[in-house]
Amino acid sequence: MQRVRLTGFGEPPDVFDLETVSGEPEPAPGEVLVAMEAAAINPSDLRLARGAYGIRPALPFPMGAEGVGRVSRAGVGVDTLLVGKRVLIVPNSEQGTWASHVVAPVRNVVPVSEAAHPAQLAMLGINPATAYLMLKQYVHLMPGDWIAQTAANSAVGQYVIALAKMSGVKTLNVVRSQDASAHVREFGGDRVVIQGENLPKEIEDALGGQALSLVLDPVGGEPVGILAGSLRIGGVVIAYGNQSGEAPVFPPREFIFRGLQLHGFWLSRWIRSVPRSEVIDLYQKLGTFVADGALSAVVERVYPLEQFKDAIGHAMRSSRGGKILFRFNE
Secondary structure, eight states: OEEEEEOSSSSTTTTEEEEEOSSOOOOOTTEEEEEEEEEEOOHHHHHHHTTOSSOOOOSSEEOOSOEEEEEEEEOTTSOGGGTTOEEEEOOSSSSOOSBSEEEEEGGGEEEOOSSSOHHHHHTOTTHHHHHHHHHHHSOOOOTTOEEEESSTTSHHHHHHHHHHHHTTOEEEEEESSHHHHHHHHHHTOSEEEEOSTTHHHHHHHHHTTOOEEEEEESSOSHHHHHHHTTEEEEEEEEEOOOTTSOOOOOOHHHHHHHOOEEEEOOHHHHHHHSOHHHHHHHHHHHHHHHHHTSOOOOEEEEEEGGGHHHHHHHHTOTTOOSEEEEEOOO
16 A cells, blocks of 8 residues: 655645555444545645645645545445445545545545546545535526636636536636636636736626626635626625635725625535535535536646656646646556
8 A cells, every 4th residue: 555645844745755555454443445546636735735724734644635446345334335336535634545545434435426537536526516515505696697716727717617507607717828718718618808907897898797696716816806896786705715825805895885795615614514415415416417528627647656746746837737636556
């Protein structure tokens, strides 16, 4: 068995090591052993390594929040029908997925579609779940409604566009470059504008007099405040990241006189706050969308675990055009 661990807080990949243990671990009562197929590298993994995430775990800590594999062994008290099933590891930071084998409590695995590609299922845990819940939990969106998002060329941005299209909702997408703009148009974004001095006018022209119902922002800074100015009365802003390190900039009058709402979203908090049945329903629904081909994200490259330093370095490139994954047990 091999797994990548966090050994100290600092700059990746220098704070990781590759642990090799002979044999496979034995699941305890109530646990399963999962032979991993694929796992994704996410920005949240790198923030955790830098000590800048919502949790600060004891070290050494097994890395990787999401992934997919097959149950190879079941502990006492676990339904043996799970053995051989493909399962998604619930991304609650209770077990690491950058590993050839993962022992997890049975409550932390969800059976998923056999028809979907494991690489796409490996990315199901965080980004599509975040996109789906942000679109469903805060505003009742109707076909023809407009939403907006910053960092629209991100993995979450891709899923937001796909899920919005499935519901007939239109997307206004803010990006930082012409290359990113081209990618978002390929994803199916309805309108794309480039961040800069002309952003307010570009947003106005793109909307053509329509108001936004929802703004999604993982960046912070000024663009989200500019988008908020185009929200309808009572419209909602959701902050789910802070990539720029800058606080979101909002004119107070927008919230005082037009009743705008600001919410923070963190998937881990949602997972811990709802019944397991809701978690299962969410991931099985998203797994069906993946199997049907309605939901996917671009994968730029897949690495074996032994090349974890190269994989993490690749994931940290600002110029990459898709997700970086690990593969296991081929």
